[in-house]
Amino acid sequence: MLHVAAAAEVMIVTATVPNGLNLKWDEADLRRKAYAQKHHIPIIQDEGLAFLEMVIRLIQPKRILEIGSAIGYSAIRMHQVCGSLVTTIERDPKMVSVAKEEIAQAGLSSQIRLVFKDALEAYSEVAEESYDLIFIDAAKAQYAKFFQIYTPLLKQGGVVVCDNMLFHGLLEENNEQQSRSLRGLVRKLSAFHQTLLEDERFQTSIFPIGDGMSVSVKTN
Incomplete structure (x- = not known):
């Protein structure tokens, strides 16, 4: 159930996710999750x-662009x-190595393209689509830049989903209790909220699901 708490271009929405989550994991999913947990x-x-x-079931996207592969877990799930x-x-060589192997083991090398590059510099690598x-x-800290760089590639009516938009609740905490670097990160994420x-x-709309998920629909 969704409850809209504020009517504006950005809406903070209270959401209840069913306990079952309607998620199914196979052995490979569980192995990837365990690997991620073990290696932090x-x-x-x-x-x-x-x-x-x-969201993917609703909009049935033909092409998805992901900024931040990690070990390929979400890319594989989105395709499926x-x-x-x-x-x-993905810019981290260790993550790229693991993700490449996971994608290959899933038999999806022709369906999931992995770009090894800093996302701030990868536009030309993905702009053909x-x-x-x-x-x-x-x-x-780079969400605003990622949004600015890559949204020109989004089709009319397309959707941008951002994870960690509430950042473990730190956006609501007293800034004086945070380190200088953390305060800087929180300020940048708060500024990104304002950008949206x-x-x-x-x-x-921003949903307090997981660590906070935003959904931005391209209307103009």
Whole structure:
């Protein structure tokens, strides 16, 4: 159930996700999740994944662009929803190595394209296509730049989903209790919220699901 708490271009929405989450994992999924946990690799939370997969089922995207591959977990899951072609960008060589192996083991090397590059510099690598969905789950301090760089590749009516938009609740905490670097990161993420608010090309809602998920629909 969804409850709209504020009517604006950016809407903060209270959401209840069913306990079952409507998620199914095979052995490979569980292995990837265990690997991420063991090696302290941040991957999308279960509630966030359930929400993301619901969005994909609704819009049936033919092409998805992901900013931040990590070990390939979310790229594989996104493809499996409805067979979308996925292009995913990752800058960490260790993550690229693992993701490449996982994608190959899943038999999806022809369906998921892995770009080994900093997303701030990868536009030319992915600009030959347009996308129905962009999923941003990378360096939080760079969200505004990622949004600015890659949304020109989004089709009219396309959707941008961003993870970690509430950043473990830190956006609501007293800044004086945070380190200087953390305060800087929180300020940048808060500024990105404002960017979404002011961007007349999109209608955006932010859902307190997982670590916070935003959905921005390109309307202009």
